[in-house]
Amino acid sequence: MTDKIQVSGSLQNRLMVTLITGAAILGIILFFIVRGYAAQIAQNGQDDILEASLSSILDAAVIHDGTVEVDFPYASLSMLDTKLDDRVFYSIHSDGILISGYEDLPISSKINSEISTFRTIKYKNTTARVASANRILIGEKERIIISVSIAQTQDALSRTLNTISKNVALFGSGFFILVTFLSYWATATTISPLMRLASSVTKRGPQDLRPFEKEVPSEMFPLVTSLNKLMNRLDLSLKQSEDFIAEAAHRVRTPLATVRSYADATLQRVSKKENRDALRSMVRAIDEASRAASQLLDHAMITFRSDKLQKELINLNTLVQNLIINFEPIANMKDIELKFIQISSVEINGDFVLIQNAIRNLIDNALKYSPHDGMITITLGANSGSCLEIQDQGPGFPPEELDKLTLRFTRGKNSNGIVGSGLGLTIVQDVVNAHNGKLKLSNHEIGGACAILSF
Amino acid sequence: MRNFIVLILMLFTKALTAAEWEDEKVFSIGTETKTLRILSSTDTIFFEPIIESFIKNNKDIKIEYFVTGTASLDKIFRKSPEKYDLIISSAMDLQLKLVNDGFAKKINQLTHPSWAKWRQSLFAFTIEPAAIVLNKKAFENREIPTTRQDLIKELRSRPTFFKDRIGTYDVRKSGLGYLFATQDARTSETFWRLMEVMGGLGTKLYCCSGDMIDDLVSGKIVVAYNVLGSYAEARKKQSNEIEIILPADFPTNMMRTAMVSNSTTNLKVSEKFMQHLLNNQTSQKTDQTHALPPLILKPGQQTIILEPALMTYLDKLKRQTFIKEWERAIIQ
Numbered sequence: 001m002t003d004k005i006q007v008s009g010s011l012q013n014r015l016m017v018t019l020i021t022g023a024a025i026l027g028i029i030l031f032f033i034v035r036g037y038a039a040q041i042a043q044n045g046q047d048d049i050l051e052a053s054l055s056s057i058l059d060a061a062v063i064h065d066g067t068v069e070v071d072f073p074y075a076s077l078s079m080l081d082t083k084l085d086d087r088v089f090y091s092i093h094s095d096g097i098l099i100s101g102y103e104d105l106p107i108s109s110k111i112n113s114e115i116s117t118f119r120t121i122k123y124k125n126t127t128a129r130v131a132s133a134n135r136i137l138i139g140e141k142e143r144i145i146i147s148v149s150i151a152q153t154q155d156a157l158s159r160t161l162n163t164i165s166k167n168v169a170l171f172g173s174g175f176f177i178l179v180t181f182l183s184y185w186a187t188a189t190t191i192s193p194l195m196r197l198a199s200s201v202t203k204r205g206p207q208d209l210r211p212f213e214k215e216v217p218s219e220m221f222p223l224v225t226s227l228n229k230l231m232n233r234l235d236l237s238l239k240q241s242e243d244f245i246a247e248a249a250h251r252v253r254t255p256l257a258t259v260r261s262y263a264d265a266t267l268q269r270v271s272k273k274e275n276r277d278a279l280r281s282m283v284r285a286i287d288e289a290s291r292a293a294s295q296l297l298d299h300a301m302i303t304f305r306s307d308k309l310q311k312e313l314i315n316l317n318t319l320v321q322n323l324i325i326n327f328e329p330i331a332n333m334k335d336i337e338l339k340f341i342q343i344s345s346v347e348i349n350g351d352f353v354l355i356q357n358a359i360r361n362l363i364d365n366a367l368k369y370s371p372h373d374g375m376i377t378i379t380l381g382a383n384s385g386s387c388l389e390i391q392d393q394g395p396g397f398p399p400e401e402l403d404k405l406t407l408r409f410t411r412g413k414n415s416n417g418i419v420g421s422g423l424g425l426t427i428v429q430d431v432v433n434a435h436n437g438k439l440k441l442s443n444h445e446i447g448g449a450c451a452i453l454s455f
Numbered sequence: 456m457r458n459f460i461v462l463i464l465m466l467f468t469k470a471l472t473a474a475e476w477e478d479e480k481v482f483s484i485g486t487e488t489k490t491l492r493i494l495s496s497t498d499t500i501f502f503e504p505i506i507e508s509f510i511k512n513n514k515d516i517k518i519e520y521f522v523t524g525t526a527s528l529d530k531i532f533r534k535s536p537e538k539y540d541l542i543i544s545s546a547m548d549l550q551l552k553l554v555n556d557g558f559a560k561k562i563n564q565l566t567h568p569s570w571a572k573w574r575q576s577l578f579a580f581t582i583e584p585a586a587i588v589l590n591k592k593a594f595e596n597r598e599i600p601t602t603r604q605d606l607i608k609e610l611r612s613r614p615t616f617f618k619d620r621i622g623t624y625d626v627r628k629s630g631l632g633y634l635f636a637t638q639d640a641r642t643s644e645t646f647w648r649l650m651e652v653m654g655g656l657g658t659k660l661y662c663c664s665g666d667m668i669d670d671l672v673s674g675k676i677v678v679a680y681n682v683l684g685s686y687a688e689a690r691k692k693q694s695n696e697i698e699i700i701l702p703a704d705f706p707t708n709m710m711r712t713a714m715v716s717n718s719t720t721n722l723k724v725s726e727k728f729m730q731h732l733l734n735n736q737t738s739q740k741t742d743q744t745h746a747l748p749p750l751i752l753k754p755g756q757q758t759i760i761l762e763p764a765l766m767t768y769l770d771k772l773k774r775q776t777f778i779k780e781w782e783r784a785i786i787q
Binding site for chain 2: 073
């Protein structure tokens with residue numbers, strides 16, 4: 001059955017992959033946003049200092065005796081000291097003519113505004129940030145535009161950025177690992193009701209077709225509802241078919257008994273050998289049919305009772321003793337000795353009718369397969385446990401079929417000529433299952449079959 | 456005729472190059488394959504021990520040592536940076552500007568305290584005070600001034616005695632003198648008062664500490680302001696005629712710095728020499744007469760900081776203003 005289902009992917013894996021991929025994408029986006037933001041803040045910091053330096057130089061500009069003097073304070077450049085000793089360049093222009101500082105630095109074009117402009121330029125083989133601004137000086141006769149630009153390299157800034165990037169990357173990786181664990185946990189939690197349902201379906205006995213009533217997440221509700229409907233239908237059709245079989249068996253049994261009594265009576269009357277042989281075969285066939293019918297009835301009864309066990313305390317010693325007494329006449333006919341060894345007194349909690357039926361089937365089987373003058377040993381309570389061992393001296397179970405014998409209508413290869421329906425061991429197995437017990441079939445070393453029942 | 460012109464030209468260039476240097480010395484033991492050219496403002500006698508201990512262990516290296524003033528050193532190097540491997544100067548501001556302008560090579564493998572280096576390119580190797588040096592005879596039976604104020608008071612009390620007998624750097628010619636003066640002016644107004652008093656008494660102006668100390672020993676002058684303490688100490692060991700005062704109001708400490716030229720063709724050797732120099736100067740050493748002070752910061756001692764602000768007074772406009780004011784004070 002399971003071989004035919006095609007497995008494509010796993011819900012949990014799919015969910016995890018989705019979550020982790022999402023986290024990775026989020027992480028990467030976050031990394032770039034934080035880095036960009038940090039870069040902007042760091043750049044703003046540098047710009048602020050450059051602007052402060054710039055305005056301190058501009059403020060120092062005066063017209064003195066018709067010439068421009070810019071006696072800027074020591075602090076103007078001192079404030080540009082960084083941990084990585086960034087290089088500093090500046091230029092002072094008067095009406096566009098360089099009067100001090102470095103050549104080729106760009107100057108602000110906003111003549112009528114003292115607002116600083118910032119730009120990043122290539123200067124002296126390195127990248128520098130330039131702040132520039134203008135100021136108009138009004139003298140007695142003249143009007144002079146002073147343009148100051150101040151530039152600083154970005155060594156310290158890039159180091160800060162690298163540190164931030166490294167930390168953000170580290171933080172992001174940690175976050176990612178955490179998310180991986182979280183998503184594993186989340187998917188496991190999400191998927192667990194499904195797993196629980198699956199395992200409770202698996203754990204159910206073959207006859208257990210009750211609907212599932214435990215709480216399930218809303219997403220699983222349709223699935224469980226359909227499952228319950230399916231089980232309900234299955235249960236119904238199973239019951240119908242079993243009812244049908246039981247009914248059929250019941251209907252067949254009575255006419256069979258009638259036919260058998262007529263056949264017996266006829267056997268008394270005919271004397272011709274071939275007729276008597278034919279009648280005997282007939283009687284045997286009728287026996288077989290009626291036995292099958294009664295076992296079918298038994299089986300139906302057991303299936304029915306398995307669902308609602310009527311448990312009581314059963315003394316196995318008494319039960320087995322009574323069964324042996326019942327079987328004594330048949331055993332005597334075949335000169336078989338029934339030996340009952342009671343090691344201890346065993347009491348179990350179970351359905352009396354079912355247990356009796358199961359043990360009867362086992363003893364019946366033993367009697368059927370035992371040779372004349374054989375012995376059947378029934379041991380109760382060995383190893384101080386509640387187990388019953390029934391052993392005969394017959395041909396034993398065919399070893400290659402040991403695990404199939406308990407299936408319905410399966411009979412051993414060596415059952416030719418022996419009356420049987422193939423339901424005996426099935427009944428035993430069903431009873432044992434209903435009581436959570438075990439049935440172990442094996443062959444004895446010195447020959448003979450051995451069945452061990454334990455509850 | 457042509458030969459004559461060539462000869463004239465040769466003589467001319469020879470004279471020209473000779474005139475560039477205050478001193479010029481080649482350290483060689485004749486087995487060398489490489490030449491290290493050092494451009495320096497430090498007198499040969501102070502640097503000799505360091506060079507000699509270097510070539511003792513590096514027999515394949517010849518060292519050419521050129522000495523000139525701090526200001527001209529800056530000009531010479533800027534004109535032809537490829538001619539020199541190592542640049543040594545006491546003018547911290549000029550050196551820092553050279554590095555800022557991209558003339559120096561980064562030497563990443565050197566470990567050096569962060570306060571004593573800039574951009575891993577400029578390395579300080581001495582701490583030297585600017586001192587007031589006095590001729591002892593001139594202050595016999597008088598209290599020795601310990602601060603600039605004391606000195607002003609002393610000069611004012613004996614104007615005729617000190618007339619034309621005071622010396623200081625000509626800040627227009629000496630880079631180190633300019634550095635000392637600007638740092639003094641930055642720290643205290645006392646500097647300007649002192650300059651005015653000195654100017655009133657007819658101060659002699661010098662290019663170098665050595666000349667100033669010479670005149671001080673001979674008695675030509677009796678007070679010298681902002682002399683290199685290390686040079687004075689060395690001279691004091693020879694003749695006990697001078698008194699060295701490190702002003703108690705605010706001391707000015709300068710650091711001599713070295714850097715490797717960005718266009719050096721001898722990077723390996725230059726780095727090796729730099730390492731040798733720093734090792735030599737950061738360890739306590741035996742007492743020599745002519746030894747550079749080590750780079751050891753005494754508790755509470757402060758030096759001029761290696762920072763971009765050193766370029767402030769190198770600004771053309773600032774320099775013009777400063778020199779103008781200085782001239783007004785000292786050349787009256």
